[in-house]
Amino acid sequence: MGLYHCEGIILRTRGLGEADRIVTLFTKEKGKIEAVARGARRPRNRLVGVTQQFSYLKALIFTGKSLDQLSQAELIKSFAPLRDDLLKMAYATWWTEVLDVFLPLNEVNSDVFLFLLAGLVVLEKVPDPMLVSRAFELRLLKYLGYEPVLDRCVGCRKAEGPYVGFAPSEGGLLCRSCAGAGGMNLIPVRPAALAFLRELYQVDLRELARRPVDPALGNELGHLLFTFIQLRAEKPLKSLSFLQSLMAWTPPESDLN
Ligand SMILES: [Zn+2]
Incomplete structure (x- = not known):
């Protein structure tokens, strides 16, 4: 007591x-x-x-x-503006649900705390949160110890590429020989999208918030990150379904199976 x-x-x-x-x-x-x-x-x-x-x-x-x-x-x-705007509320709910699912009780993590605080401050102001959210999702994964491997093949660790796609179950990119004969669920990712994803590790959220949003790029990265986060969460994330329905979001059709 x-x-x-x-x-x-x-x-x-x-x-x-x-x-x-x-x-x-x-x-x-x-x-x-x-x-x-x-x-x-x-x-x-x-x-x-x-x-x-x-x-x-x-x-x-x-x-x-x-x-x-x-x-x-x-x-x-x-943070009242996050509750007054339906889309921002959906994003903030998504961020806080991911944190709630991945953070164990009573484990101090002041870096993640300060990152969430900074993220919510940017979310409150940004006109279109899509790319800011992708950066937030990616960096949150890193903070939580689930950083996806984006600079080499997660199988053979070689960085030459070319990569055939991102394997959510392996947590990273796969080269052609490691992807083998198929059967693994791979998400194709264009080299430009991959380069942008790597950049998101470094970029200041406030600076990113001022950039124009490319919805096709945001969706492509969203497909990758959502699938990965959903798989790691090991339970349905309600806020993600809500966010996706709000954005009438559909995954790209070209998944390789
Ligand atoms: Zn490989």
Whole structure:
């Protein structure tokens, strides 16, 4: 039993009983935690406004025998524009679901925390989030230890290419001889798209947000990253289906099987 202060971003909320809300908070100090916000679903409760999804808050947590309790909370940034714009909400929900699925509870990762915070700040402002999201997805994979191999063949480790495609199950590119007679699910990726994907590791998100968006490129990279993330998540990601339906997104037809 005890009290501690932390700073965190709300990844997810869900109802508990009639009046309470459980918040999944990604904190700088303690990693991902879950806490009950007592009364947070009653309209006049002081925790209502601060326990919205994506809110960035300063919190005082009371550690109980079972569930921790959000004792006090003060809003640092509400990220309200992310809840008011359907497309941005879909992107932010997708990012926070990926984090929620991949981050274990109570594992401190302040780099990822600061990356999410920076990402949400850019998302709030960017006119079309597509390429910013691709960069976010790719870098999140790297931070979480699932970095796809994009600079050589994941089979023989040779960097000469040419590559026949990206193998989500192997987590990287495959050359012709490693891809063998087929049977493996490969996602074709054009050399230009591959070069752009590698660039996304380096580029500043704010700078990327100012560039014009090429939807065909965004979709091509999306197909690769979504398939890979979905496979690694090992469970259906609801926010991804929602984002895709919102964008009337269809995968390129030329998958090699
Ligand atoms: Zn190879």
